[in-house]
Amino acid sequence: MIKGMAHIFKDNVNTDDIIAAKYLNTTDPAILGSHCMETLDPTFVKRVKPGDIVVAGKNFGCGSSREHAPVALKGCGIRCVIAKSFARIFFRNSINTGLLILESKDAPDDISEGDELEIELEKGRIRNITKGRVYIAAAFPKFMQEIVNAGGLLNYLKKE
Amino acid sequence: MGYTITEKILLRHTDKKAISAGEFIMAAVDLCLANDITAPFAIKEAERHGLKKVFDNKKIALIPDHFTPNKDINSANQCRMVKDFAKKYNIRHYYEVGRMGIEHALLPELGLIMPGNLVIGADSHTCTYGALGAFSSGVGSTDLAGIYLTGKVWLKVPESIKFIFRGKLKKWVGGKDLILHTIKNIGVEGANYKAMEFTGEVIKSLPMDDRFSMCNMAIEAGGKSGIIEPDEITLEYIRKVTSKKYLFLKSDSDASYSDVKEYDCSSLEPQVALPHLPSNVKPVSECKNINIDQAVIGSCTNGRISDLRAAAKIIKGNKVNSRVRLIVIPATQAIYLQALKEGLIEIFVKAGGVFSTPTCGPCLGGHMGILAKGERAISTTNRNFVGRMGHPESEVYLSNPAVAAASAIKGRIAHPGEVKG
Numbered sequence: 368m369i370k371g372m373a374h375i376f377k378d379n380v381n382t383d384d385i386i387a388a389k390y391l392n393t394t395d396p397a398i399l400g401s402h403c404m405e406t407l408d409p410t411f412v413k414r415v416k417p418g419d420i421v422v423a424g425k426n427f428g429c430g431s432s433r434e435h436a437p438v439a440l441k442g443c444g445i446r447c448v449i450a451k452s453f454a455r456i457f458f459r460n461s462i463n464t465g466l467l468i469l470e471s472k473d474a475p476d477d478i479s480e481g482d483e484l485e486i487e488l489e490k491g492r493i494r495n496i497t498k499g500r501v502y503i504a505a506a507f508p509k510f511m512q513e514i515v516n517a518g519g520l521l522n523y524l525k526k527e
Numbered sequence: 528m529g530y531t532i533t534e535k536i537l538l539r540h541t542d543k544k545a546i547s548a549g550e551f552i553m554a555a556v557d558l559c560l561a562n563d564i565t566a567p568f569a570i571k572e573a574e575r576h577g578l579k580k581v582f583d584n585k586k587i588a589l590i591p592d593h594f595t596p597n598k599d600i601n602s603a604n605q606c607r608m609v610k611d612f613a614k615k616y617n618i619r620h621y622y623e624v625g626r627m628g629i630e631h632a633l634l635p636e637l638g639l640i641m642p643g644n645l646v647i648g649a650d651s652h653t654c655t656y657g658a659l660g661a662f663s664s665g666v667g668s669t670d671l672a673g674i675y676l677t678g679k680v681w682l683k684v685p686e687s688i689k690f691i692f693r694g695k696l697k698k699w700v701g702g703k704d705l706i707l708h709t710i711k712n713i714g715v716e717g718a719n720y721k722a723m724e725f726t727g728e729v730i731k732s733l734p735m736d737d738r739f740s741m742c743n744m745a746i747e748a749g750g751k752s753g754i755i756e757p758d759e760i761t762l763e764y765i766r767k768v769t770s771k772k773y774l775f776l777k778s779d780s781d782a783s784y785s786d787v788k789e790y791d792c793s794s795l796e797p798q799v800a801l802p803h804l805p806s807n808v809k810p811v812s813e814c815k816n817i818n819i820d821q822a823v824i825g826s827c828t829n830g831r832i833s834d835l836r837a838a839a840k841i842i843k844g845n846k847v848n849s850r851v852r853l854i855v856i857p858a859t860q861a862i863y864l865q866a867l868k869e870g871l872i873e874i875f876v877k878a879g880g881v882f883s884t885p886t887c888g889p890c891l892g893g894h895m896g897i898l899a900k901g902e903r904a905i906s907t908t909n910r911n912f913v914g915r916m917g918h919p920e921s922e923v924y925l926s927n928p929a930v931a932a933a934s935a936i937k938g939r940i941a942h943p944g945e946v947k948g
Binding site: 379381383384387388389391392393394406407425426429430431432433434435438452454455456459460463464508510514519520521522524525 | 551564565567568571572573575576593594598599601602605648649650651653665666667668669670672673676677681683715716719720746749751804891892893910912913914915919
């Protein structure tokens with residue numbers, strides 16, 4: 368069970384927003400995490416508690432292929448991202464590196480900043496404890512679920 | 528039902544008899560690439576998962592191009608790690624500064640990308656190679672580590688959107704304007720997960736460099752890939768760079784598309800993408816009184832020889848505006864040398880611009896042209912996100928090289944016709 372506070376973001380959050388290119392001269396998750404979302408909201412990292420959840424509009428993670436983006440989100444304590452839709456490369460990077468992502472058309476519009484959320488991943492069920500509502504996220508295709516279950520792409524490839 | 532060119536290429540790289548859009552496949556990779564930003568993660572992951580030997584040392588390219596020549600100690604350390612990996616595993620296609628160029632300009636120039644190939648890169652602009660009739664797509668570093676270990680990549684077979692460009696292009700209008708117009712029309716996620724197939728009479732007569740610019744920015748519409756069926760123009764290009772055998776595939780007439788878009792391009796003006804999305808596009812004539820502090824001509828989108836020629840044609844005999852920095856960056860050493868031979872460098876320098884060694888540098892706010900708070904740049908690069916080229920309160924406008932050059936002279940966003948009829 369995943370439980371955390373919601374941090375709200377808009378449509379088209381790009382990978383430069385998630386982690387600016389000037390920080391790509393390191394692969395250290397802690398350093399990357401300390402600059403996560405800095406351009407959009409310099410106070411974000413200070414407010415995140417381990418296990419928190421990012422909630423965003425459509426096309427989350429558009430832009431570059433930098434895996435530093437999901438790594439930075441994980442590095443600052445974010446456990447899961449709920450968005451209306453994800454850009455393709457960010458989606459596969461998250462699956463491959465173990466950042467949890469859920470796609471839901473209605474949840475992002477209904478969730479407010481600071482709402483307490485609880486997620487049952489297997490069922491794709493998002494419970495908004497603050498508002499007393501439940502949303503159902505889109506199910507992963509079987510192939511992707513197998514990668515997630517294996518604990519990331521490279522573990523999956525080893526099993527194959 | 529027939530196949531699109533994309534489906535045909537993917538099918539040939541699996542052991543399946545048939546494939547269909549939406550299906551997950553494991554595909555064999557002809558070439559994989561990474562740079563100084565993305566390779567370190569891939570190397571660490573591959574070695575953490577027991578890499579002893581790479582799948583094929585001739586099918587891996589490593590190009591330190593983003594923060595090179597090394598901009599600081601951390602960047603230098605990352606490049607060193609890539610270099611050591613290349614040595615340890617005897618990677619054939621490793622390029623040190625001096626032989627290096629921006630990856631998506633360099634690899635085609637070296638004849639390493641062939642029509643019909645399946646190319647995967649840990650860089651989002653890997654989609655560039657669709658211009659040669661290859662399937663190419665960007666992924667992250669872990670995917671690349673998977674390829675180092677197995678030679679294969681997982682892909683969801685994409686649906687294709689067909690874009691038909693009709694009419695005859697006006698002077699100063701090229702591939703960059705066509706793709707900006709397309710992104711404006713479908714939006715920044717208009718082609719998410721999809722292959723963008725560019726066709727029509729405009730494309731059939733479009734030079735290779737313009738085709739590279741178009742396919743390069745497919746990602747800015749969310750595209751998985753951009754692709755153009757190979758033809759005589761493709762053949763002329765590859766014959767100059769390699770004598771390898773080639774495979775020209777074409778979409779079947781009864782292939783299935785998720786959408787078909789048609790554009791009449793005869794009245795299309797040069798286009799400009801305003802801050803802060805590549806879809807926020809207007810014709811240059813509607814960009815009035817927008818003063819600039821910097822003009823950048825270069826990148827994997829527009830740093831090729833014809834881009835430099837177009838810019839030089841505008842700049843020749845003029846002076847860069849006293850308030851403006853003009854930074855010209857050839858995409859590869861070969862392009863640099865060609866510009867030298869043709870006298871283009873002299874034109875830029877005499878006008879008061881600078882001419883740099885190949886690097887991605889300013890495009891992603893790395894080095895070689897960072898913007899201060901409140902500064903504004905026009906740039907032939909591919910992204911104008913908040914803070915992309917420097918301070919979060921700076922602005923980037925995207926255009927073709929002729930518009931960037933004319934703007935450098937006028938000190939404000941300008942139509943090339945204002946300088947050179």
